Structure formats: C-alpha cells, structure tokens
Amino acid sequence: MAVDYTTRDGVAVITLNNPPVNGLGLATRAGIMDGLARADRDPAIVAIVLTGAGKAFSGGADITEFNTPKATQEPTLATVIRAVEGSAKPVVAAIHSVAMGGGLELALGAHYRVAVPGAQIALPEVKLGLLPGAGGTQRLPRAIGLEAALNMIVSGVPVMSEKLAQSGLFDEMAEGDVLEAALAFARRAAARDMGAGGTHPRLRDRKIQHDNAAGFIQFARNSVAAVAKHFPAPGKCIDAIEAGVLKGFDQGLAFERECFVALVQTPESRALRHAFFGERAASKIPDVPSDTPVRAIKQVAVIGAGTMGGGIAMNFVNAGLPVTLLETKLEALERGLATIRKNYETTVKKGKLTQEALESRMALIKPTLSYDDLAGADLIVEAVFEELGVKEQVFRRLDEVAKPGAILASNTSTLDLNKIAAFTKRPADIVGMHFFSPANVMKLLEVVRGKDTAKDALATVMQIAKQIKKTAVVSGVCDGFIGNRMVEQYVRQALFMLEEGALPAQIDGAIERFGFAMGPFRMSDLAGNDIGWAIRKRRYQEQPDMHYSKIADRLCETGRFGQKTGGGWYDYVAGDRNARPSALVDQMIVAYSNEVGRARRKIGDDEIVERLVFALVNEGAKILAEGIASKASDIDMVYLTGYGFPLSRGGPMLYADTVGLYNVERAMARYAAQPNGDAWQIAPLITELAAAGRGFNG
Structure with a gap:
C-alpha cells in the first residue's frame, strides 16, 4: 500500500508509505485522494493529519515515473493539492525529516503545518531545469515572504525547518513525536x-507583503541572469513568482504551469535530468548485483605523497578513515604532509573547517618510509609516477606485504591494469582507482575493472567511492580508459586546427563560449604540456601509423610546458594564472603550417566546436561498442564531473542525441573529406543508430 489510512480519536491519519522517501507517484496520489474522500464521508472524523512513514514526509515526485505516462496521469499532484486545500475538514501536515519539491507543495496546500526541528525543507526543481509546478512559486512567497521564498526557489538549496520556525510557514514547531503533536493540533484546529x-485558512488567501516588490524582483532577475546564463529555469522561477505578486494567485498559478510545461521541453532540463539519473545509474553494474557482499575497509594506505597522493589521502581522512601515507624519501614525505596541512589551513581560513577538525584529520594520517607498515591496510592506493616499470616495482612489493583480501588499487590514468595485476599473485584484488586532480576536490573517480577483478572488490570500491563523496564510473581496460582515451582525440583535433589556420585563443574561446570550463590549450597549460608529450612519444612507437600534428612537440622542445614554466601555449606572469596570448607561439604555429605545406584558412567557431565535441562523441561510440563503458550516460558522467563539459549540454553523448546522430554523422563525413580527415574513422555504432533514427540514450 502506498498510503495507509487510520483513525485516532476523531482524526483521520493519511500516511504516505512509498519508500524510501514517499515519492508522490500515481499510487500515492490516488491513495491520498481516497483517504480524503473517506475522511469526508465519515461523520466521526473532525480533522485530517497528513504525514509520511519512515525517513521522510515526502521527497517529492517519484523519480521512477519520470518520462512515463504515470507522471501526468490523474490524479496529478495539482489535483491532490486542490482536494487537500478544499477539504471541508481541516488538514494538518505533520512534517518530519524531509519535505522537498512536490512534498513541500503538498504541505503548502494543507490548512496547517506542524514540523519538528531538523527537517530539510526545499523546492529543488530548479536543479533539474524546472520550476515547482504544483503551486510552489505561488504559495511559498505567501508563507515565508517574497525574498526568502525567491531565494529558496531559485537556488533549490534545502533550509532546516528550525530556521523557518518564525517565517509563517509552520503553525507549530513540535518537540518529540510530530504525529502526536499534529493530532493534538488538529483537534484544536477543528x-x-x-x-x-x-472555514479553514489557505495560503492562497494570504497577501504578499513586500516594500517595492517590483524593484526587488528586477534586482533578483538581474542577479540570476549574471550567474545562470546557460539555464532558463532560474529566470522562469522569478517570472512565475512575479506573476503571482502582480496578477494574483490564480493567474500566477496558471502562468507557473505554462512555464513548467515549457521548461520540461528545453534541452537544458533534459540535460540536467539526464545528469541526475546518470549519476544514480553509474553505480549500477550490469553483472554485479546490488546485494554483492563487500569487504570491510577500516584502514587505508596511499603510496606517494605528491600532489595526487596527498589529495587522495585527504579524501579518506575527510571521511574519517585512517591513512598510512608512504614515501621513499623523508624530504618528500615531509613536503607532502606540509602540503596537506596547508590545504586544510586554507579551508579553515574560509570558515569551512575548524582548527580542531584540521588537527583531528591530520592525526588520522600515519607517515611512513616502510612498506612493512602497510601490512594492516584493507585498501592500498598507489599514486606513483605514470610509468609501467615504476608500477611494477610497487605492486611486486605490495604482493609481498599486503594482507590476504586487501584491495590493491592503481591510480594509473592510461596504463594497462591487466599488466599491473600480472605483477602480483592476486589479480582478483587489483582494481584501478583513477582520481582526477586536484583529487581532494574533483568529483570523478574512474574505477577500472581488470579482466580478473573480483566482483566483491569492485562492489567495495564503488561503495567506498560513495563514502568519500565521489561520482564513480566503471571503465574496462583500454589505453586511457574512458576520459583520457576520448580527450586524446579532442586534443588531436585541436592541434590539427592550429595547423590548418586557427590559433589557441580562438579555439579555447569558441569551446568556452559553448560552455566548457576551459579550452584544450588552457587545460594543457594547466596540466603540463609535457604529460601529453610523453603520451605522444609512446604513441609514435606503439601506433606509428596514427597521424598527429607535431605542433605540440615543437612547443615542448622549447621547454614551454605551461603554467609551471611560465609559458606554454600562452604566456604567464609569476603569481598570475591568467593566460595571455603569446606572439612567439602564434608565430611558431604559422611557421609550422608553412613548413608542412598546409595553406592556412579561416576556421569558424561552429567548426571548432563541432570538431572538438564530435571527436569526443566518435571515440565515445567506439568505447560503448567495445564494452569499455556499459552505457552512454556513464561516458557523460565522466565528462560532466571530470572534464568540465557544460552541464547545460548533458555530456557529449546526450549532446549528440540532441543534435541528432544523422546530423552528427554528416558533419563527421564532411570533416573526413578535409585535410587531416584520416582522423575521422566514423564509429560503426553511430552509423547504425543514425540509420535507425535512434540515439545513444533512451
């Protein structure tokens, strides 16, 4: 049963019972309507209490019904709220734990609200590219005031119930059992x-009191426009609130619905919903059941105290897990610890961490120069130099000292995990944990599954990823895994365009206007151009037939490795990370084009964006076909959380679906006919899906 109906001394209790958060699916909505009708028919009932079982009053819409007919089938949430509001008997919402989205809108439709401290109150629809579609933009301003409501609706950020105690939202704050408090209140209210x-009070009848409401709304609109330029929903939230202020409740409600219907159709909302579901789907591995037993992880070790190793260690101590940090030299170990402390001190200065918390986290780190001190670790993560010979030394030593059942993880970003596993006698315990720099900040964790990786080891790493607040995506073994394998083709196209007529600032500018956090040349300068150079040198030996532009090699031969050397594709001033176009580099690029006999031409921004993004898409399609990624949304999550792909576009694979694979394939064929066109070997999966009129998702 999605809804339970009971009576308590003249009060009907309608309890939402749809775990885990009492989502307002069709069965729940219908159950509420049945309960209201039953209470209305019973002359012994004087009032109604609406509450939620378990861990929530209600978390809002039932996400399992998104994009299905049930989501809009009657009774809709708007119908339910009208019935609650129009009940002849007073309805009291008993709010605990969580009242979000449609759950809060349902409570706003009640005549009275009783809440306990500690409940999370929110209208988070804007995070899905939507606005509250069941009266939230109209009733919340009447409950807590225009400014507070607008801030909550536009940000989508939860507010604790006790902070709203004096706002007008709640009629009573209860200590203890919220249901008992609501029952007593309901009898008094009746x-x-x-x-x-x-007659019973209705929020729709309250007036919105605010000095110069029109001026405040315009100020809010200007502020939102500056920070949400890629997303229409925040502005539409303000429009709907304004309609209610200026035109009254009924017209405001009608306009809110119009805005909701329009926003559902936008590519931005589709992208945000795709990301929402994609993050949840990433943890689901087709052949690893959700109830797979996991190994206990109580002690962690990290090998390497450099920038990456230190950042990895911070993730675990932030989650309360003790870490043994190993280095080969005392100087490197002390430097690594000092960097970790400095990072925490910066957080303290920002007011996001107490000095006491800093010291407790540092106390969880045990520094060592001896592999023997890793014997008790349940999970060991190596973060040493990206060279197979170095990894071999580490894993052969770990095989000697690690206890049976310990998970041995490599932070490799490109190397063959199966070769690394072969250095041990325990390949089932070997897994890749590819963190992204800075490891204590970036959300993405590529979890690499070797051919012998045990299912329980994989499930354990996925669980620990949640514990350290990472978005974990599983990848099979290939050169570069998902993210770096794709980005290599992206950078390859960027270099070809330099050779053909563009310059770094134009390419970066075009893709950044598209929405990327950083263009390929600024990104390379930040990471270090020597990293890509090392990969290309390996490519020249392993894949001598692969065609590369040698422009980047020329840059590296001059020692311009990026920000760390004061110059790369751009010039930099000491203490300033702003990239300044370099006349020297621009001249080098033009000279290179002349040297290889490439006539330079004007390249438009549209071509730049298509070639960069479709290079990602093409390689992503090959990765899907090979089974390296199990689903397209996993690839999108890698790019949204690790590579700065614009959230408003939903990731490269969803963006390709939005453009249409027929159009993507035609563009690729056009670029394949140009100079450097041999790089466009169109993935068969794209051709197959385009011919069938299908996309990567759905």
Whole structure:
C-alpha cells in the first residue's frame, strides 16, 4: 500500500508509505485522494493529519515515473493539492525529516503545518531545469515572504525547518513525536475553525507583503541572469513568482504551469535530468548485483605523497578513515604532509573547517618510509609516477606485504591494469582507482575493472567511492580508459586546427563560449604540456601509423610546458594564472603550417566546436561498442564531473542525441573529406543508430 489510512480519536491519519522517501507517484496520489474522500464521508472524523512513514514526509515526485505516462496521469499532484486545500475538514501536515519539491507543495496546500526541528525543507526543481509546478512559486512567497521564498526557489538549496520556525510557514514547531503533536493540533484546529463558521485558512488567501516588490524582483532577475546564463529555469522561477505578486494567485498559478510545461521541453532540463539519473545509474553494474557482499575497509594506505597522493589521502581522512601515507624519501614525505596541512589551513581560513577538525584529520594520517607498515591496510592506493616499470616495482612489493583480501588499487590514468595485476599473485584484488586532480576536490573517480577483478572488490570500491563523496564510473581496460582515451582525440583535433589556420585563443574561446570550463590549450597549460608529450612519444612507437600534428612537440622542445614554466601555449606572469596570448607561439604555429605545406584558412567557431565535441562523441561510440563503458550516460558522467563539459549540454553523448546522430554523422563525413580527415574513422555504432533514427540514450 502506498498510503495507509487510520483513525485516532476523531482524526483521520493519511500516511504516505512509498519508500524510501514517499515519492508522490500515481499510487500515492490516488491513495491520498481516497483517504480524503473517506475522511469526508465519515461523520466521526473532525480533522485530517497528513504525514509520511519512515525517513521522510515526502521527497517529492517519484523519480521512477519520470518520462512515463504515470507522471501526468490523474490524479496529478495539482489535483491532490486542490482536494487537500478544499477539504471541508481541516488538514494538518505533520512534517518530519524531509519535505522537498512536490512534498513541500503538498504541505503548502494543507490548512496547517506542524514540523519538528531538523527537517530539510526545499523546492529543488530548479536543479533539474524546472520550476515547482504544483503551486510552489505561488504559495511559498505567501508563507515565508517574497525574498526568502525567491531565494529558496531559485537556488533549490534545502533550509532546516528550525530556521523557518518564525517565517509563517509552520503553525507549530513540535518537540518529540510530530504525529502526536499534529493530532493534538488538529483537534484544536477543528474546534477553532468550527467557531469561525467552518472555514479553514489557505495560503492562497494570504497577501504578499513586500516594500517595492517590483524593484526587488528586477534586482533578483538581474542577479540570476549574471550567474545562470546557460539555464532558463532560474529566470522562469522569478517570472512565475512575479506573476503571482502582480496578477494574483490564480493567474500566477496558471502562468507557473505554462512555464513548467515549457521548461520540461528545453534541452537544458533534459540535460540536467539526464545528469541526475546518470549519476544514480553509474553505480549500477550490469553483472554485479546490488546485494554483492563487500569487504570491510577500516584502514587505508596511499603510496606517494605528491600532489595526487596527498589529495587522495585527504579524501579518506575527510571521511574519517585512517591513512598510512608512504614515501621513499623523508624530504618528500615531509613536503607532502606540509602540503596537506596547508590545504586544510586554507579551508579553515574560509570558515569551512575548524582548527580542531584540521588537527583531528591530520592525526588520522600515519607517515611512513616502510612498506612493512602497510601490512594492516584493507585498501592500498598507489599514486606513483605514470610509468609501467615504476608500477611494477610497487605492486611486486605490495604482493609481498599486503594482507590476504586487501584491495590493491592503481591510480594509473592510461596504463594497462591487466599488466599491473600480472605483477602480483592476486589479480582478483587489483582494481584501478583513477582520481582526477586536484583529487581532494574533483568529483570523478574512474574505477577500472581488470579482466580478473573480483566482483566483491569492485562492489567495495564503488561503495567506498560513495563514502568519500565521489561520482564513480566503471571503465574496462583500454589505453586511457574512458576520459583520457576520448580527450586524446579532442586534443588531436585541436592541434590539427592550429595547423590548418586557427590559433589557441580562438579555439579555447569558441569551446568556452559553448560552455566548457576551459579550452584544450588552457587545460594543457594547466596540466603540463609535457604529460601529453610523453603520451605522444609512446604513441609514435606503439601506433606509428596514427597521424598527429607535431605542433605540440615543437612547443615542448622549447621547454614551454605551461603554467609551471611560465609559458606554454600562452604566456604567464609569476603569481598570475591568467593566460595571455603569446606572439612567439602564434608565430611558431604559422611557421609550422608553412613548413608542412598546409595553406592556412579561416576556421569558424561552429567548426571548432563541432570538431572538438564530435571527436569526443566518435571515440565515445567506439568505447560503448567495445564494452569499455556499459552505457552512454556513464561516458557523460565522466565528462560532466571530470572534464568540465557544460552541464547545460548533458555530456557529449546526450549532446549528440540532441543534435541528432544523422546530423552528427554528416558533419563527421564532411570533416573526413578535409585535410587531416584520416582522423575521422566514423564509429560503426553511430552509423547504425543514425540509420535507425535512434540515439545513444533512451
């Protein structure tokens, strides 16, 4: 049963019972309607209490019904709220734990609200590219005031119930059992309303009081436009609130619905919903059941105290897990510890961490120069130099000292995990944990599954990723895994375009206007151009037939490795990370084009964006076909959380679906006919899906 109906001394109790968060699916909505009708028919019932079982009042819409007919089938949430609001008997919402989205809108439709401290109150629809579609933009401003409501609706950020205690949202704050408090309140309300002629208060009837409301709304609109330029939903939230302020509740409600219907159709909302579901789907591995037993992880070790190793260690101590940090030299170990402390001190200065918390986290780190101190670790992560010979030394030593059942993880970003596993006698315990720099900040964790990786080892790493607040995506073994394998083709196209007529600032500018956090040349300067150079040198030996532009090699031969050397594709001033176009580099690029006999031409921004993004898409399609990624949304999550792909576009694979694979294939064929066109070997999966009129998703 999605809804339970009971009576308590003249009060009907309608309890939402749809775990885990009492989502307002069709069965729940219908159950509420049945409960209201049943209470209305019973002369012994004087009032109604609406509450939620378990861990929530209600978390809002049932996400399992998104994009299905049930989501809009009657009774809709708007119908339910009208019935609650129009009940002849007073309805009291008993709010605990969580009242979000449609759950809060349902509570706003009740005549009274009783809440306990500690409940999370929010209208988070804007995070899905939507606005509250069941009266939230109209009732919340009438409950807590225009400014507070607008801030909550536009940000989508939860507010704790006790902070809203004096706002007008709640009629009573209860200590202890919220249901008992609501029952007592309901009986008092029934008697009071009877004395008032049987009418019950409705939020729709409250006036919005605010000095110069029009001026405040315009100020809010200007502020939102500056920070949400790629997303229409925040502005539409303000429009709907404004309609309610200026035109009254009914017209505001109608306009809110119009905005909701329009926003559902936008590519930005589709992208945000795709990301929402993609993050949840990433943890689901087709052949690893959700109830797979996991190994206990109580002690962690990290090998390497450099920038990456230190950042990895911070993730675990932030989650309360003790870490043994190993280095080969005392100087490197002390430097690594100092960097970790400095990072925490910066957080303290920002007011996001207490000094006491800093010291407790540092106390969880045990520095060592001896592999023997790793014997008790349940999970060991190596973060040493990206060279197979170095990894071999580490894993052969780990095979000697690690206890049976310990998970041995490599932070490799490109190397063959199966070769690394072969250095041990325990390949089932070997897994890749590819963190992204800075490891203590970036959300993405590529979890690499070797051919012998045990299912329980994989499930354990996926669980620990949640514990350290990472978005974990599983990848099979290939050169570069998902992210770096794709980005190599992206950078390859960028270099070809330099050779053909573009310059670094133009390419970076075009892709950044598209929405990327950083263009390929700024990204390379930040990471270090020597990293890509090392990969290309390996490519020249392993894949001598692969065609590369040698422009980047020329840059590296001059020692311009990026920000760390004061110059790369751009010039930099000491202490300033701003990239300044370099006349020297631009001249080098033009000279290179002349040297290889490439006539330079004007390249438009549209071509730049298509060639960069479709290079990602093409390689992503090959990765899907090979089974390296199990689903397209996993590839999108890698790019949204690790590579700065614009959230408003939903990731490269969803963006390709939005453009249409027929159009993507035609563009690729056009670029394949140009100079450097041999790089466009169109993935058969794209041709197959385009011919069938299908996309990567759905």
